[in-house]
Amino acid sequence: MKILHVDTETGFRGGELQVLLLMEGLKKRGHENFLAASNDLLIEKARSITESTYRIKPKKIFDVVNIFKICRFIGFSQADILHVHTAHAHLLGGIAGKIKHKPVVVTRRVDFPIKSRFKYNRLADKIIAISKAVEKILLDAGVIENKIVLISSGIDTSRFDNVKPADYLFREFNIPGKRLMIGTVAHLTDHKGHTYLLDAIPKVLKEFPHCFFLFIGDGELKDSLRTKSRIAGIRDKVFFTGFREDIPEILSILDLFILPSHLEGLCTSLMDAIYMGVPVVATTAGGIPEVVENEKTGLLVPPKDPNALAEAIIKLLKDKDKRETFAAEGKKRILEKFTASRMVEQVEQVYLSLLKS
DSSP: OEEEEEEOOSSOOHHHHHHHHHHHHHHHTTOEEEEEESOHHHHHHHGGGOSEEEEOOOOSSSOHHHHHHHHHHHHHHTOSEEEEOSHHHHHHHHHHHHHHTOOEEEEEOOOSOOSOSHHHHHSOSEEEESSHHHHHHHHHTTOOGGGEEEOOOOBOGGGGTTOOOOHHHHHHTTOOSSOEEEEEEOOSSGGGOHHHHHHHHHHHHHHOTTEEEEEEBOOTTHHHHHHHHHHTTOGGGEEEEESOSOHHHHHHTOSEEEEOOSSOSOOHHHHHHHHTTOOEEEEOOTTHHHHOOBTTTBEEEOTTOHHHHHHHHHHHHTOHHHHHHHHHHHHHHHHHHOBHHHHHHHHHHHHHHHHHO
């Protein structure tokens, strides 16, 4: 098969990593990938696993120029399937697919409310929902049920097989020897809930004054979150690292991983942490409970509740046995349900079913 992937996200986030993992897995299975994307890092990382890449710069919702560029790329690649990975790509690619009479697969990764069901019912042949929470959003919006396929995101566990020693991180951030390390990996945007974690930190520090917090990721809220941490008097305990490539090493030094989102499709960063044996505290938002089983593989609290978040962090820091149990049970769950190879195999079956029909 020849698959043309379209991704119009300007940043590089979890969704873009999933696109790379999918293309890598498809290539190993003998398929050819083509990529039209807006992010330079995604394009650069994809060069070795694609036959050809094309940079697009969508500037508005209905972008006629890029629709016809995608049409030309469909012709050049002789693609059998068009797979769109972002909401904007859905509109552009969905129309292009109709024009060129190609099956269109859409991946929906977020549990935000659907603004228009037209795209999903008319401009998609199959819609991959990455969690039951996302599937429910689609169904509640009136999307045709038999168009939806539930395929969870997955992680590449091999990237954690040879993690190098990470003492350099303590030197980089000037963190003393007596410490507990708590971290979160997420784009610094509202729905990820970083502000609620900042609100929880003072209460945690009263019980565990040697805690340090790593906020890994970049985003539009970076400056305002920095300011908030300074006003709260916790600036020396909180480090905003920006975008990092050394995620396995960072996870290897954490005592706890926190995901304070109030909207969340599924979250592969959470899966990474669990696979690395880091105990987690997360919220009940979106698809998170599909990954974290409360009191079995981690602790879950209500979204937007800093007090509950702080209490759960304190509870887990006080209970080493529970942390070890969560780590062991969590890793089993990731290997059973959330691997990239499993995701690739299921997506391949969606493609084949469309071509057969």
